Amino acid sequence: MEASPGNAAAADFPLAKWRSDFSRTFQYYLDKSTPHAVERWVGTAVVAAIYVLRVYYVQGFYVVTYGLGIYLINLLIGFLSPMVDPELEVSDGPALPTRGSDEFKPFIRRLPEFKFWYSITKAFCVAFMMTFFSVFDVPVFWPILLCYWFVLFALTMKRQILHMIKYKYVPFDIGKQRYGGKKSSASSSLAKD
Template identity: 60%
Template sequence: MESSMNGTDHYANTNPLAGNKTLQTLQQKYRYLLDKTTPHAPARWVAWALLLVIYGLRTWYLKGFYIVTYALGIYNLNLLLGFLTPQVDPELEGPTLPSKGQDEFRPFVRRLPEFKFWYSSFKAILIGFVVTFFPIADVPVFWPILLMYWFVLFFVTMKRQIKHMIKYRYIPFSIGKKSYGSGKGGGKGKGPGSDK
């Protein structure tokens, strides 16, 4: 009875790979690597960009796998929408206080956090790269139509998202926002009602 209360025994009962010690060790090392890279956002995004460039060069060299690339584009567009959307949709649940004309929707908590956005996109591009080694996935299509359709979908979706951001007055990025209590002087002169 006492062993069932232990978290590792519960994990062993729910994980189908629990019987294999080698796979468990690999999972632990993989998890450790992910935990180490979490705070290093610039390095992670550089690695993501390099993988995307490598994937692009591979598909350009092979002159194929347009369906795989289109699927990656749609999936990453979906991730981007989750990243730009607040966790609590003001359209469904109403705006939070304060509701003055100058205020923005606060607090802004993303539906999809930055790390999960990066991690999901990185995995998808990596899977897409691996798929390019299987010729069965190279379905012949007229790629300009796919590209045009993706751009139309992107612009329509972003237009709708930007209208939503303007209507509910929220900005998904912290660039240009006021910061309180930081900087020199303990944050004096930055808040409302200050003399400076």
């Protein structure tokens, strides 16, 4: 008995509908998690701890962990970098203000915090899934990989910090002045009395 093209399309329809429903539901919960930064990062820390325990328990998958570490450095650089690189903005002058009289331009990240969090969480989940397939368990001498990763991290962060100093930008909100806005009319009317 041959399957007609109409039957194949009918068989694919429930799978496509399930995938669409799952995608919509997943996006709904992802959108709801956006304002809850602390809870999201705590969840990522739990996922990372589960991954570390899995690697420790099986005593392997060091190449996967090394690749994960390199990917995390790459994400961190995107998170700490401005959207418009001042080194590339030579025609109009620097994109970030360098003097007090320059126009204020807020720091906009190349990789926003939410995408940074989502990419890190996804990376830990993918790496965790890879630990269940022995083809990814390449035998290596892990202390060399660990030392090389620390050297790579130190050199990359040194370059990024020098870039931040040269173009005078701080990618963090810590220590920046915050403005409270107008006070409510009730408090101002009490002050007049």
